[in-house]
Amino acid sequence: MSMAEPTDIDDSETVSLHQRILSDIREKILSGTWAPGHRIPFEHELTAEYKCSRMTVNKALSQLAKAGLIERRRRSGSFVRQPQSQAAVLELHDIRIEVEALGLPYRYERLDRLKRRSNVEDRGLLGLAAAGSVLWLEGLHFAGERPFALEQRLINLSAVSEAANEEFLEIAAxxxxxxxxPWSEAEHRIRAVAADETVADxxxxxxxxxxLVVERRTWSAEHPVTHVRFIYPAGSHTLVARFTPSQG
Amino acid sequence: MSMAEPTDIDDSETVSLHQRILSDIREKILSGTWAPGHRIPFEHELTAEYKCSRMTVNKALSQLAKAGLIERRRRSGSFVRQPQSQAAVLELHDIRIEVEALGLPYRYERLDRLKRRSNVEDRGLLGLAAAGSVLWLEGLHFAGERPFALEQRLINLSAVSEAANEEFLEIAAxxxxxxxxPWSEAEHRIRAVAADETVADxxxxxxxxxxLVVERRTWSAEHPVTHVRFIYPAGSHTLVARFTPSQG
DNA sequence: ATGGCGATTATGTATATACATATTGAAACG
DNA sequence: CGTTTCAATATGTATATACATAATCGCCAT
Incomplete structure (x- = not known):
């Protein structure tokens, strides 16, 4: 059993060499052949093994380092990292898409719309330092005849002034x-709560x-844009998150 | 206002050139200066702009492409992509860490442990094709005197045979x-449920x-490893997910 | 011992170059 | 007029080379 062979199975696919080096090494790490702490071969060794230039090996190793699978130390070499904080990529679909994926007709209905000067609570939710105009929106997403999710949203009009002219009567914000x-950053909070009178109604x-409550705050280049709270009745919604350590 | 200047503000920090090119372009995209669909300058143009080699520009653009911010088309150029499916990185901490972050003493207590041959339900949860030995574990995580989360876990003993010898009396699995x-893949499902008699008790x-129910299935190099369900009483737990489009 | 210092070493970044490959646009042809 | 062909072009990958930088090792002097 060749242990450091450059992939004797011909992948038959046309993959670049640095990509093959990358996935060879990733495989060794994920399969446990190279345990955390293990020093992976030096660049010049891999260069010899794969009969390629150092730049090619370097490309593969740099990507593995960026993906967090290995750690590189000058003069010492590259090492398999300890499995780190678990992280997962959360897919957050548009509610319309979710509902239609269920084969049900989608409909949005606005419940409330109010343009106002931000109060303390608004500023807390949006993360605003100073007062300014905000737009408060409340609406219901329907799956067929049944309510699917309640949406409560604050929009920072200093950041998105055009929103003041929109009614959002039948399209969600x-x-x-x-x-x-274009968002540049977002933060989500997910928790379970009991429905109060208003929500239950x-x-x-x-x-x-x-x-299930999902709250999202969004920034665009440092400016708070919107805070939205989605409230799903239990059973109507399951968030799914998938995770693979590094990109292929 | 110079629109295509190579960052006239001296960052004063020692960043590599390809990294500066990358963040210059990312900034243009996130700020909306370059809208979705906009063709960003050709490599040879950026080469002239930054007075560097094409490889350096290429490194920056390749990373932006991998991060999903731009799309590259041969012979046509590189284009700003439409804001895609919203995705967020979900941080899933160790429960002990979470509890201790609250300043409360942490304790784990095993409720149940059973080694058995997998039944149909087990195989469904783990995603196993054939029957085999599994370990069923149930335990409680405490924050101080109060239960913080209930854990129900299945471990595939064909994948992790050593687990059969562990008691898991005071340490969680x-x-x-x-x-x-080393996990290679994980899938999470998050939802709200009402506590049944057993859980409430x-x-x-x-x-x-x-x-709040968080279920996680984990694979290691294609083999199902474990299925775990964490059940948190409402209020005890908020999942936080943060998202920034591309890495710096 | 021990503390400093220079040589060695592996990685980090960048260059110039080369050829491959996909795609477009235009010319040539039936 | 439609189709085929071909050259131009932007990106994709790889090489050889060079110098910078950080960390370690071992030597030497205190």
Missing amino acids: GPWLIGRV ALDIDPGAPC | GPWLIGRV ALDIDPGAPC
């Missing part, structure tokens, strides 16, 4: 904002029934 | 598995009270 305002569920 | 088994809450 989410799709409107996406494409118009809107979603047509019993007060006290469990709900 | 999570920390034990991490470091021993274990967590010392009222039946029907809302709970």
Whole structure:
């Protein structure tokens, strides 16, 4: 069993050499052949093994380092890192897409719209330092006849002034904002709560029934753009997150 | 206002050139200066602009492409991509860390442990094709005197045979598995549920009270390793996910 | 011992060059 | 007029080379 062979199985696919080096090494790490702490071969050794230039090996190793699988130390070499903080990529689809994926007709209905000067709570939610105009929106997403999610949103009008002219009567602000305002950063908070009177009423569920709450704050180049809270009745929604350590 | 200047503000920091090119372009995209669909300068133009070799420019653009911010087309150039599916990096900390971050003493207590041949349900949860031995574990994580989370876990003993010898009386299987088994893939499902009798009893809450459920399936190099379900009483836990489009 | 110092070494970044490959646009042809 | 062919072009990958930088090792002097 050749242990350091440059992949004797011909992948038959046309992959670049640095990519093959990368996945060879990744495989050794993920399979446990090279345990955390293990020193992987020096660049010049891999250069000899794969009969290529150092730049090619370097490209593969740099990517593995950026992906967090290995750690590189000058003069010492490259080492397999300890499995780090678990992280997962959370896919957050548009609600319309989710509903339509269920084969149900989608509909949005605005419940409330209010332009106002930001109060302390608004500024807390948005992360604003100074007062300014905000737009408060509340609406319901329907899957068929049943309420699918309640949306409560604050938009920072200093950042997105055009939003003041929109009614958002039948389209949710989410799709409107996406494409118009490029986000640069977002933060999500996910938790379970019991439905209070208002929420239960809107979603047509019993007060006290469990709900999944997803809150999202979005920034565009440092400026707070919007804070939105989605409230899903238990059962209507499952968030799915998938994780693979490094990109192929 | 110079629009295509190579960052006239001296960053004063020692960053590599390809990195500066990368963040210059990223900034233009995130600020909206270059809207989705916009063709960013050709490599040879950036080469002239930054007075560097094409390889340096290429490194920056390749990374932007891999990060999903731009799309590269041969003979046509590179284009700013439409804001894609929202994705977020979910941080999933060790429960001990979370509890200790609250300043509370952490304790784990095993409730149940059973080695058995996998039944149909087990195989469904783990994603196993054939029958085999599994280890069923149930335990409680405490924050101080109060139950913080209920853990229900299945371990595929064909993948992690050493687990059969562990008692997991006072240490949870999570920390034990991490470091021993390098994961290569994981899938999470997050939802809200009402506590049933058993869960309510274990967590010392009222039946029907809302709970946050996080389920995780883990694979190591194609082999299912474990399926774990964490059940948090509402209020005890908030998942936080942060997102920045591309790495610096 | 021990503390400093220079040589050695592996990685980090950048260059100039070369050829491959996909795609486009225009010319040539039936 | 439609189709084929071909050259031009931008990106994709790889090489050889060069110098910078950080960390370590071993030598030497205190």
